[in-house]
Amino acid sequence: MAREHARILCRIWRDADFRGLTTDEQWMYKALLSQATISNAGVIAYTPRSWSKLAADMTEARVEAALSSLAAKRYVVVDEDTDELLVRTFMRNDGVSSNGKVFKNAMKVALQVQSEALRHVLAVELRKVDTEDARKAAAELDPAADEPRLNRSVEVDTANSTLDRIADQEKSERAEKSCGVGEGVGEGGKSPSVGGSVSSNRRRSDTAMTTKQLDKAFGEFWAVYPRREAKKGAQAKFRAAVKAGTSPDTIITGAKRYAAYVAQVGREREKIKLPTTWLNQGCWDDELNGPVTAQTPKPTGDFAEWLRDRWQAADASAVAKILGIRYEQPDLPLTVEDKQAAAEFFRQSARAWIANQHEAALAKMTGAAA
DSSP states (O other): OOOOOOOOOGGGGGOHHHHTSOHHHHHHHHHHHTOTTOOTTSEEEOOHHHHGGGSTTOOHHHHHHHHHHHHHTTSEEEETTTTEEEETTHHHHTTGGGOHHHHHHHHHHHTTOOOHHHHHHHHHHHHHHOOHHHHHHHHHHOTTOSHHHHHSOOOTTOTTSHHHHHHHHHHHHHHHTOOOSTTTTSOOOOOTTSOSSOOOSSOOOTTOOOHHHHHHHHHHHHHHOSOOOOHHHHHHHHHHHHHTTOOHHHHHHHHHHHHHHHHHHTOOGGGSOOHHHHHHTTGGGOOOOSOOOOOOOOOOSOHHHHHHHHHHTTOHHHHHHHHTSOOOOOOOOTTOOSHHHHHHHHHHHHHHHHHHHHHHHHHHHHHHHO
C-alpha cells in the first residue's frame, strides 16, 4: 500500500551537517522521504528523471548531482545496476523499528532487495536495532555485515565497488567517532573515502558506460527506430543488451537498417516490431539488405477518393510513398499511458499529417497519371 505521509524529524534543522547541505541536496532528501512508493525499509526505485518533474525549475542533471552528493555523504546508497536507492537511516528515523507490524513488513521488503550493496547496508542498520528478529533478517541479508567485515582490508579487484566504499567509510567513521547527521538522519556527512558520484556495486571496467552515456545512446536509437512506443520498456531492454556485451553502435546501426527496410517495403505501422520486441529478440543482427519487393501503393480511379480512404485508414505511409518522403511518427506524450488512448493518438496524428499533405499528394498523383 502506498504511503500517505512522511516523517521528517524537527531536530534535522539543529544538525550542522544537514544545514551544510545545498538547497538541492536538502530538497532531494526530503523529496525521497515523502515519495509514496518508498518502502518501510527505506528502499525506492531509482528514477531521477521522474523526480526531476517534482518542481517546475528542477532538472534531471540537478537531481543526479544532488543524489551524487547525498551518496558521497551516505544519506543514501544507490545501485544503478539494479535501479534501487536506499535512504540509509530510514527505518530508525521513520519510527519503523518501534512498530512491530510495520517493522516485520520492513524486514520482508528488505529481503527482496537485489543489490548486494544495499543488502549489506540494510543488514548493518538492522543489527543496530538489536532485536532477535532484526538480527535474523540481517544474517539472511548479509551474513558478513558485522564488525570483522568492516575492519578487514579491501579485497583485490573490488576497490571500485559500492560495497567496499561503504566498508571503507564505516571504518573511517568508527575511527573518527563521528557523531552523525541529525542524530541518525544522514550520519557521517564528511568522509574523504567516498567519491561524490552516484555509484554502482557492479565492478565496471574503464570502458563501461555510465548511465548518462547509456541514456544518450538510447536516445540515438530511439530517434532512428521506425516505431516509437513503449519507451520505458525499450530503454530497459536497450540497457540490458548493452550490459550483456552488445555495442550501442551495433544496435543503432541495426535499427537504422531496419528503418530503411520498413520504408522500402512500405510496411504499415502495426506490422513494424515494437522496439521492446526488436531489442529482446536481438534483431540488430538481422540480414535485411537482400532484394525486397516494394509494396508501392497503386491508386486507381478517383485519386481524391483514394486519399480519403487512406485518411480513413490513417495510412500515412502509403501517402508518404506517393510523395517520395518518409512519415515521421510523433513521440507518444508522457501523459498518454492507456494502450487504446495511445492507438487513438497515433491514428489522429497520421490523419492530421495526411490532411496537411492532401494537396501535394493529389497533385503528384494527377501529374503522374497525365
